[in-house]
Amino acid sequence: MSATDSPSAPPSPTPVSLAEVGQYSCGLTLVFVLASTCWVLLPYTGDLFVALVFLMAIVLAGTWWNRGPVLMMAVVSALVWNYFFIPPQFTLHIDKPQDMVMFSLFFVVALSMGHLITRLRAREATLAQHHQEREHLLELKHRAELLAESERLHRTLLDSVAHELKTPIAIIRTALDGLGQGNPYAKEIETANRRLQRIVESFLEMTRVESEALEPQPDWCEIGDVLHAATKPIQEELAAHPLLITGTTDLPLLRLDSRLLAQVLGNLLHNATRYAPAGTHIEIAASLAGSTLELRVRDHGPGLPLGAEDQLFEKFYRAPDSPAGGTGLGLAIARGLMRAMKGDIEAHTHPTGGAEFVLHLPVKTRSAA
Amino acid sequence: MTALIIDDEIQIRRLLRMALESKGYTVRDAENGQMGLQEAVFLKPDVILLDLGLPDMDGVDVLKRLREWSSVPVLILSVRDQESVKLAAFDAGADDYVSKPFSTAELLARLAAIQRRQGTHDAANLQLGPLVLDPVHHEASLNGHALKLTPTEYALLAQLVRHAGKIVTLKQLLRAVWGPQAEEQSQYLRVYANHLRKKLEGSTLEIKNEPGIGYRLEET
Numbered sequence: 001m002s003a004t005d006s007p008s009a010p011p012s013p014t015p016v017s018l019a020e021v022g023q024y025s026c027g028l029t030l031v032f033v034l035a036s037t038c039w040v041l042l043p044y045t046g047d048l049f050v051a052l053v054f055l056m057a058i059v060l061a062g063t064w065w066n067r068g069p070v071l072m073m074a075v076v077s078a079l080v081w082n083y084f085f086i087p088p089q090f091t092l093h094i095d096k097p098q099d100m101v102m103f104s105l106f107f108v109v110a111l112s113m114g115h116l117i118t119r120l121r122a123r124e125a126t127l128a129q130h131h132q133e134r135e136h137l138l139e140l141k142h143r144a145e146l147l148a149e150s151e152r153l154h155r156t157l158l159d160s161v162a163h164e165l166k167t168p169i170a171i172i173r174t175a176l177d178g179l180g181q182g183n184p185y186a187k188e189i190e191t192a193n194r195r196l197q198r199i200v201e202s203f204l205e206m207t208r209v210e211s212e213a214l215e216p217q218p219d220w221c222e223i224g225d226v227l228h229a230a231t232k233p234i235q236e237e238l239a240a241h242p243l244l245i246t247g248t249t250d251l252p253l254l255r256l257d258s259r260l261l262a263q264v265l266g267n268l269l270h271n272a273t274r275y276a277p278a279g280t281h282i283e284i285a286a287s288l289a290g291s292t293l294e295l296r297v298r299d300h301g302p303g304l305p306l307g308a309e310d311q312l313f314e315k316f317y318r319a320p321d322s323p324a325g326g327t328g329l330g331l332a333i334a335r336g337l338m339r340a341m342k343g344d345i346e347a348h349t350h351p352t353g354g355a356e357f358v359l360h361l362p363v364k365t366r367s368a369a
Numbered sequence: 370m371t372a373l374i375i376d377d378e379i380q381i382r383r384l385l386r387m388a389l390e391s392k393g394y395t396v397r398d399a400e401n402g403q404m405g406l407q408e409a410v411f412l413k414p415d416v417i418l419l420d421l422g423l424p425d426m427d428g429v430d431v432l433k434r435l436r437e438w439s440s441v442p443v444l445i446l447s448v449r450d451q452e453s454v455k456l457a458a459f460d461a462g463a464d465d466y467v468s469k470p471f472s473t474a475e476l477l478a479r480l481a482a483i484q485r486r487q488g489t490h491d492a493a494n495l496q497l498g499p500l501v502l503d504p505v506h507h508e509a510s511l512n513g514h515a516l517k518l519t520p521t522e523y524a525l526l527a528q529l530v531r532h533a534g535k536i537v538t539l540k541q542l543l544r545a546v547w548g549p550q551a552e553e554q555s556q557y558l559r560v561y562a563n564h565l566r567k568k569l570e571g572s573t574l575e576i577k578n579e580p581g582i583g584y585r586l587e588e589t
Contacts, residue, residue, distance in 0.1 A: 197470060
């Protein structure tokens with residue numbers, strides 16, 4: 001059944017489906033069969049009975065078929081009734097005024113029956129469709145609500161875990177500030193406390209990355225500000241590694257989430273400080289190819305373990321001979337964050353030694369002049 | 370000078386009290402939002418240190434209630450360090466935000482900065498270290514030498530100097546310098562902040578960026 005038939009349009013002959021062609025021929029056959037049967041029975045029944053039989057056939061056809069075939073049946077059976085059954089037979093001419101009225105009535109009733117029934121069915125179909133759409137919408141809404149609720153719960157849980165873990169670290173830090181700088185034991189506690197803070201923050205960030213609660217918030221920024229934000233929290237570690245930064249001064253304004261990118265860079269730089277011997281340079285090179293920002297971070301350490309260039313980014317992966325400390329999360333977080341920003345990160349050992357990490361990030365740009 | 374600490378962690382309250390008292394503050398504290406609001410009414414503190422994760426209500430709601438009647442400087446102290454949380458706090462009227470764990474020296478510097486702001490509104494000349502702004506003629510001088518600034522650069526610098534040491538959000542700066550319709554046009558700000566940085570180069574002043582939040586003019 002085609003739901004495209006609008007209820008008020010005349011039966012259109014143009015787009016006829018295969019099913020409709022079948023209905024047209026069935027309709028014609030039905031009229032033919034009924035007419036022949038009635039022809040045989042005519043001496044016992046009279047021509048009015050024939051009209052009723054035709055009307056019934058039209059009503060029944062209307063409950064299964066499309067509008068076009070039903071209307072066709074109405075027209076054809078009216079003509080057949082007139083030609084074969086209304087005296088004088090075998091003409092379309094009608095003698096008696098009451099037969100004339102009967103014929104007109106038959107014609108009108110047959111046409112409106114066909115019309116009304118198909119309209120009813122069209123309406124039923126639309127109702128069913130609306131109902132289905134509503135069910136679908138309700139289900140979507142329900143699913144969205146569930147998702148929002150679980151996200152909210154997750155966030156609340158993450159917030160309270162963050163609170164519980166960070167508060168003692170904050171207390172130790174503030175108490176150490178109160179003790180002053182002179183005591184060498186205090187210095188050791190401070191170092192350990194900073195390490196603990198880093199671990200806690202890594203775990204929390206990893207959870208955020210994995211929960212996909214992470215939505216990048218791009219805004220216009222300068223790469224210099226991003227680098228500043230990346231290096232500031234690890235100033236002490238970087239003190240032993242002079243930074244060589246190239247290519248950043250020629251870059252235009254970039255539209256990206258500076259906090260996330262700074263965190264990726266911070267993790268890479270922190271890694272470099274852990275693996276490369278003190279005193280070696282760490283190089284950062286920035287360039288723009290079309291709308292892709294490329295950042296390279298290279299150290300002059302031992303390079304990457306052979307064949308582990310991809311494994312590195314797995315959670316908790318730790319290269320053999322890694323220095324103590326570290327959670328194996330830094331690079332997993334870096335990749336998670338880059339991918340959340342629709343970018344990516346890869347690693348290789350530089351041909352002349354040292355590990356090199358390459359970041360690609362699609363960005364919008366704007367002249368900074 | 371009175372400071373009110375609203376935080377549910379007793380150790381944090383004790384440590385902050387010691388740090389603040391050593392700087393000459395009179396300290397009161399409250400362990401939840403309701404008591405904090407009551408203390409704020411009763412005590413009329415000069416500055417409030419507010420935690421966001423309070424047991425009875427969210428710190429941002431405490432701040433909103435407080436801002437209905439008071440413009441007392443408020444420093445947020447929280448373990449939550451996501452940009453969205455910080456921005457919500459600034460929108461609710463926070464003056465600055467320090468994430469826990471924090472350095473005590475930095476905390477004290479921020480406190481001093483948000484309190485200084487209260488006094489500098491009507492000063493004839495705005496001054497910060499070697500930088501002097503003349504609001505009547507829209508002129509600036511650095512180390513006694515005239516600083517050539519366009520009107521937009523001057524307006525931006527004046528905003529930063531007026532809030533020296535304190536973070537000024539992107540939205541606040543855009544609204545103040547370019548008007549309310551420019552609140553989303555952060556690229557203007559990046560460009561002009563850049564110009565100003567170049568002009569202040571070599572001085573003791575630094576325009577610091579806080580990713581996603583805003584700018585802070587500091588004397589180093």
